[in-house]
Amino acid sequence: MSILLDHIRLAYGSRTLLTDACATLAPGTLTALIGRNGTGKSTLLRAVAGLAPAAGGRIELCGRPLDQLTPRQRAETVAFVTTDKVRIANLPCEDVVALGRAPYTNWIGRMQEADRAVVERALALVGMEAFARKTMDRMSDGECQRVMIARALAQDTPVMLLDEPTAFLDLPNRYELALLLRRLAHDEGKCILFSTHDLDVALTLCDTVALIDTPQLHALPAAEMAASGHIERLFTGGGIVFDAATQTVRLTKN
Template identity: 40%
Template sequence: MENIILHTQNLSIGYHSKTSARTIIESSDITLEKGKLIALVGANGIGKSTLLKTITGIIPAIKGSIYINDKNLNSYTPKELAQELSIVLTDSLPPSNLTVYEIIALGRQPYTNWLGTLTEEDKTKVKEAIELTGIQDWQHKRHYEISDGQLQKALIARALAQDTNLVILDEPTTHLDLLHKVSLIKLLQKLAHETEKTFLYSTHDIDLAIQMSDEMIVLTPNKLVKDQPCNLIADGVFNLLFQNESIYFDPLIGKFKVK
């Protein structure tokens, strides 16, 4: 299992309350391999964010186990987990005067001393992240002086500087126009293949994900399916995504169409 970065066993996810738990995905086994770009898709409210929060340890699983590098997720300390797993969110940054470079340097926090002083190795990792994402020209701008697409690339660079084998992104193309959506997914694709890191991202842009992802995790009302996009099309999985007569998936063109 040397190419496996994350796998689950009999995983059920959902919501916990004081008296009970509501399961939304049951008894699923997922395997994520190194060097792959993997899209997570499904209808609104189906459980995409819940799945991401569960496999990152933010909320507990209803049952089952999650392993990162063959070690149970529950066995990691927060610092250890931050050296294995990085997260890119679409939330706005809190008010600050941080430059893009300083935001990226925050990715080194799991490795720095309590003062947060950057070593030469830290600076090298930050420089590599900036070069990989191609943001050299505006690394010294304040974060509020750049566009949404540029900020998203800066946050991806921060995850690269964190130097984890697994990078999880929650809706990274939100607020971007089509050109910048394609540019961002192409960047993730390039990074996955060049760095051998695994990138798992949730998205509503299913047509783009089909064209550009190595693999996809599809959440339907009844099950979770993971495979290459071509196999998912052949198996008719995308027909199960939306329970609505006004939209259907056309396997000949690999896109959704309106009736």
């Protein structure tokens, strides 16, 4: 498994977010992490990235305990795209993406031909090769997000984490970005976990849905999650309709 959560406990100050949370996420799969605001989605992603310790339990990445990985090993295993809007002025996109090669360049950070090829391929995978010499201050939010995903791809890790990558995008661009993540997971064999508030994207485009219902974590295949009742209890108290034939979600009022 690419990600193993073994009886994880998460806390924020004195507040318990998760207790005894277990999940396994396989290579080549796209998983949506959903839950109400403030329930610990970002905290869980940061714990899996090794940026903040869990209060208890064990996290493994690709069969190795996270707490035993050196900083370089962690950088070669997991890439993290935050929810922040990133617009780096006066730095071409290919140079932003090249930052993902930091774990592999020599001690002075010099790029080799192999590194440049990885950067070019990463830009091509997200459809941004034509923007290589453009700067992010002249690009849309969706284009900037694709560049940051390309940077994570250039990091060449088996695990990718994204914190609400569609937060600043309109509906068509949210679907387009989710489709991109699905293609990267399936075609590149990566384990991709991203947080989102888009239930329709989570249930129709993802392989697995992980739902935080404090203090529990439920991780199920998308179709099973839609039929489980967890989502309707958490979000609408019984107001979700999932049409398996059309793979669409409709929310209704009680």
